[in-house]
Structures are given as structure tokens and as C-alpha cells.
Amino acid sequence: MQPKPLALRILDIVALIVLGIATYMALNAPTERVMGEVQKVFYFHIGTAWTALLGFILAAVFSVVYLVTKDLKWDRLQVAAIEVSLVFFLITIVLGSIWARPAWNTWWTWDPRLTTAAVTELIYVAYFMLRQGIDDPDRRARFGAVYALVGGLSAPITFFAIRLFRTIHPVVIGGTNPEADGGFSMTADMRTAFFFGLFAFTIIFIDLFWNRIRLGDLQEKVEQLKLKVSM
Amino acid sequence: MDKATEIRSAAGDRVLHKGNFLKAVWAVVWKDLQAEFRSRELFSAMLVFSLLIILIFNFALELDVKTRQSVTAGVLWATFAFAGTLGLNRSMAIEKDRGCLDGLLLAPVDRSAIYFGKVISNLAFMLIVELIVLPVYSVLYSVNLFQPGLLLVILLGSIGYVGVGTLLSTMSVQTRTRDILLPILLFPVVIPVLLAAVKASSGFLANADWEEIILPLNLLIAYDVIFIALAFMVFDSVVEE
DSSP: OOOOOHHHHHHHHHHHHHHHHHHHHHHHSOOBTTTBGGGGHHHHHHHHHHHHHHHHHHHHHHHHHHHHHOOHHHHHHHHHHHHHHHHHHHHHHHHHHHHHHHHHSSSOOOOHHHHHHHHHHHHHHHHHHHHHTOOOHHHHHHHHHHHHHHHHHHHHHHHHHHTTSOOOOOOOSSOOOTTOSSOOOOOHHHHHHHHHHHHHHHHHHHHHHHHHHHHHHHHHHHHHHHHHHHO | OOHHHHHHHHHHHHHHHHHHHHHHHHHHHHHHHHHHHHHOHHHHHHHHHHHHHHHHHHHHHTOOHHHHHHHHHHHHHHHHHHHHHHHHHHHHHHHHHTTHHHHHHHSSSOHHHHHHHHHHHHHHHHHHHHHHHHHHHHHHHTOOOOOHHHHHHHHHHHHHHHHHHHHHHHHHTTSTTHHHHHHHHHHHHHHHHHHHHHHHHHHHHTTOOHHHHHHHHHHHHHHHHHHHHHHHHHHHHHHOO
């Protein structure tokens, strides 16, 4: 077995450090006047949301590349991206819910973003259920790629479809929606904490993504060794 | 063979191929319709199932006159969606069970012809069921559902639903968990169809302004075009052995 590459080990440590710094900055950022402490959830909510979306978009790109090249390497990349993103997106939803309870006075509303988030999460859970039912690795990869593509196209359409209704989700960066509830503007300190949060979660995402790809490669090797032994 | 003949024969193949494509699509449709006409198992199952769903909704929602107005479109589309998965699953499972799919794949035609053939025959089953459910619902709840606008929405919605459903059911029947997988795969990705269809249908039923209806209608058309094009492109990799 090959040892973990040095760069990945360094990245592991860096990811831990930036997570610590991001937490510290979020806790020490000025407290928001109306919502109070619970607003601090926001620094991590956006970080996990953005990286999860990045992962889903990457997965759709890997789908296309896999269907064109038929190289199983891209399938492993896709699984890694979707798996990490699925967890990050779940964290986003839970954090959002924690924030929504005091801010909107409810854990959940059927707002476009919330609904799309729930649907997206279900699409990728279905993706793993589909993969689980298939033994042949080539077929598993092909079906996975097709479904990730269908899901990746349908999720944004769902979002725009639900947008036909109103939204109360606040858009803090570059958005003005008079109907939004719970919006606020950031001071310089808050902005630093916010952007550092984005940066930190991007690093953490890359680190987990890389670790997951390595795991996929090792799994592949084990499968091959098993085949060799049984033959 | 010299190069000129090679090019000529390739061009000839393509001309032949174009005529063949429609013929192949039609052959698949005809085969399905004929098999269904003899056994009637798929159609009767879908129909009875949809009537049962309407019955269940009647108790679940207490469909009195006031509620009816607001939920008719929703009840109809929920019924079509559930009955649709039953039909899609069965229509593909028959192909897989008796090894018909392998036979189809061996035929020297473009694979997308098989996809379009299955889409058209699935669509036909679904539309027939819908055409029976509509008058039954109209009689039971005394609303007139035979409005041209509503029929258009039902056609567009069914095309989108069946277009994606046929692609996904082709995948789901080839897995170990094939009996339960299709709705799990299909429902999250057809939510835009159901959403737009319910909006447009209730718009037509409430005689809403054209402006309110045109938006979901456009969305339905866009969805149909995008997903049938996508299915056309990827269908090859779903049936390849």
C-alpha cells in the first residue's frame, strides 16, 4: 500500500487549522443587532452551501467526461465529489434550519431555496441507491453518470420553477428582495469572517475530496486484488 | 473498395437509415401496442390503480365542494404520477424479463429509435388512462375537466414525465432493486414537470389570466425539449452491454 502523499497530509493539517481560525473569527465577529448570536451560523452556512454546489457542478462535468472517455477514473472523481457534497449540503440545511427557527419562527418553510435544497439532497441520495443496486463497475459508472447528469440539470430547473412563487430567503450579497425576511448588512469585521469562512470551507472541501478520491483508488485496487486471488 | 464507392455507400446507408429510423420507431410502438392489446395487463393495472388513488384522495382530503376547487389539479397530477410509475416499470420489466431488450438491441437500428418507440408507446398508455380518468373525475366531482387548455397541459406534462421516466426505467430494471427504485429515481427529477403542470392546470381550471398560465406552460415545453434531447444523447450508454 502506498502511504498518503505528503501534500495531502499537509493539506489535512491546513484544513484543520483554517477550520479553527474560521470558528474563532465567526465567534469574534460583531454580533448582529436584531438576530443576535444565532446569526453566526451564517458564516458556516454559506461556506458549506457554496462548496456543496461546487461539488454537484463538478459531478455533472465529470459525468460528461466519463460518458465521453469511458475512463473509470472520472467515475471515482464523481462519486467523491457527490459524497462530500451530499454531507456538506446536509450540514447547510441543518445550519439553515437552526437559524430559521429564531429568525423566521419556523424550522422549515417551502421557500424555493429550501425546497430545491431538499430535492437536490434527495436526488443524490437516489443516486447512491441506484449505484448500490448494480454490481458491474462499468454499468454502475455509466448509470451513475447518466443519473448525475439528469439530476444536475433538473435541480436548477426546479429552483427556477419554484421561483415562480415568492421567496422569503434573504440574499445578503448583492441582492435586494423587499419580501426577504432576516436580511442584514455586514460590517467590515463580519465581511472578513464571512470571506474567511468561504475560504476555509473551500480548503476543507478540497481536502476531503482528495481523501475520498484516494479512498476510491484504494478500493479499486482492493477489488482488483480480490479478483486476482479468486482466479 | 476505392474511396469514392466507400463515400457513396456511406451516404447511401445514411439515406436508408433515415427512412429506417421512423420505421424502427414505429415497429417498437406497434409491438408494444399489440402486446398490450392482447394482454391488457399494463393498461388495466394503471387504470384501476388511478381510480383507487382518486378514491383514497377523496377520504384523505375530504373533497367537498370548497376544497375541490383548490386541489383538483393537484389530485389529478398526483394520480397521473403514481399510475405512471406503475406503467413505466412494467413496460420496461417485460422487455427485460423475457430477454426482449437484448433482441431489440441486436436489431441493426439506431438505439435511440428504441428509446423513442418506448416513449411513444408509454405515452400512449398514459394518455389513454388519463382520458378515462378525466371523465370519471368530472362525473364524480361534477367539474368539467374537458377544456382544451387543460388537455394541452396534460399532453405536455405527460411527454416530459414519460420522456424522463422511460430513460430512468431502462436503468432501474437493470438493477437488483428494480421493483422499488423507479419512483425514487424519477420523482425528484420530475418535480419541475409536476409543479408547472399543477400550476398551469389550476390556472386553466380557475379561468386565470393568460399571463399567469403562459409561464408554467413555457416551463413545461422547455423541460420536455431539454430532457428528451438529453435522453436521446445518453440512451446509448444506458442499454450498452
